[in-house]
Amino acid sequence: AGWAPASFSAEGLTIRFGGLTALNKASMQVAPGEIHALIGPNGAGKSTMVNIITGFYRPNEGTVTLDGVNMAGSPPHAVARSGVARTFQNTELFGDLTVLENVMVGFQKRLSYGLFAAAFRTGRFHKEEAECRHAAEALLAFVGLTGFANEKARFLPFGMQRRLEIARALATAPRLLLLDEPAAGLTTQEIDELDRMIRRTAALGISVLLIEHHVDLIMSVADRVTVLDYGVVIASDKPGIIQNDPRVIEAYFGV
Ligand code: ADP
Numbered sequence: 001a002g003w004a005p006a007s008f009s010a011e012g013l014t015i016r017f018g019g020l021t022a023l024n025k026a027s028m029q030v031a032p033g034e035i036h037a038l039i040g041p042n043g044a045g046k047s048t049m050v051n052i053i054t055g056f057y058r059p060n061e062g063t064v065t066l067d068g069v070n071m072a073g074s075p076p077h078a079v080a081r082s083g084v085a086r087t088f089q090n091t092e093l094f095g096d097l098t099v100l101e102n103v104m105v106g107f108q109k110r111l112s113y114g115l116f117a118a119a120f121r122t123g124r125f126h127k128e129e130a131e132c133r134h135a136a137e138a139l140l141a142f143v144g145l146t147g148f149a150n151e152k153a154r155f156l157p158f159g160m161q162r163r164l165e166i167a168r169a170l171a172t173a174p175r176l177l178l179l180d181e182p183a184a185g186l187t188t189q190e191i192d193e194l195d196r197m198i199r200r201t202a203a204l205g206i207s208v209l210l211i212e213h214h215v216d217l218i219m220s221v222a223d224r225v226t227v228l229d230y231g232v233v234i235a236s237d238k239p240g241i242i243q244n245d246p247r248v249i250e251a252y253f254g255v
C-alpha cells in the first residue's frame with residue numbers, strides 16, 4: 001500500500017448481541033487526513049464500531065471499506081496489515097517489557113527477518129534491530145517519552161502509559177489510527193498534550209478516528225464529529241454545528 005492517508009467508510013453497519021442491537025444501520029465516513037470524533041452516551045455503540053472496524057467483531061450487516069476495499073469480516077491481523085491501528089479503552093501494554101520494547105513490538109511485523117534469523121542472530125537481524133530501535137526512540141520522542149525508554153511499562157504513570165500505547169500503535173505505520181477514549185483519566189495538562197499529539201499525528205498523513213467523551217478536546221481537535229445514540233447515527237457534521245444540534249443536545253450534551 002502506498003503512503004497516503006486512508007479514506008474510510010462504514011456503511012449500514014448492524015450488529016446484534018442476542019436481543020440487543022448495538023449498532024443499527026450505522027454509517028460514517030472519515031476523509032483522508034481528517035480528525036474525526038465519534039461521540040455518544042455510554043453504551044451507544046462506539047467501542048463496538050471500533051471492534052468492527054478492526055476486525056474483532058463481524059457485523060450482521062454492512063460494509064467497512066478502507067480506500068474502497070471492503071474489510072468487514074477480515075480478521076484483525078489482516079485489518080492491521082492494511083494500515084489500521086488502534087488503542088484500547090483500557091490500556092493493553094506489556095507491563096513487564098520496557099517502554100522501548102513495547103514500541104518495538106509494534107514494529108515487529110514490519111521487519112523482514114523471520115523467526116529463523118532472529119533465533120540465529122544473523123547480520124541482517126542485527127542491522128534491522130538497530131534500525132528498529134532507532135525508529136522506536138524517535139516515536140518515544142514524538143509522544144514525549146524520551147528518557148523513559150528503559151523503564152518497565154507497568155511502572156509508568158497512567159498518562160504516560162496512554163502515550164506509550166499511542167507510540168506502539170504508530171509503530172505499525174498506520175494510515176488510520178483509532179483512539180478509544182484516550183483522554184479518560186488524564187489531567188488537564190495531559191489532555192492538552194494529547195490534543196497536540198493528535199494534530200501532529202494527522203499532520204503526518206494519518207487519518208484519526210477519535211472516540212471521546214471530553215467535549216473540550218473534541219471541539220478543539222476534530223474536523224468532523226459523528227454522534228451515536230443507542231446504536232443509531234443521529235448526526236455527522238462540523239463540531240460547531242454538532243454542538244448546536246437539538247437532537248445531539250438532547251441525547252448527549254443535555255444534562
Ligand atoms: P460505548 O463504547 O459507546 O460505551 P459499546 O460499544 O461498548 O458502547 O456497547 C454498546 C452496547 O453493546 C452495550 O449495550 C454493550 O453492553 C453491548 N455490547 C458490546 N459488546 C458486546 C458483546 N461482546 N457482547 C454483548 N454485548 C455487547
Ligand code: MG
Pocket residue numbers: 046047048089
Ligand atoms: Mg466504549
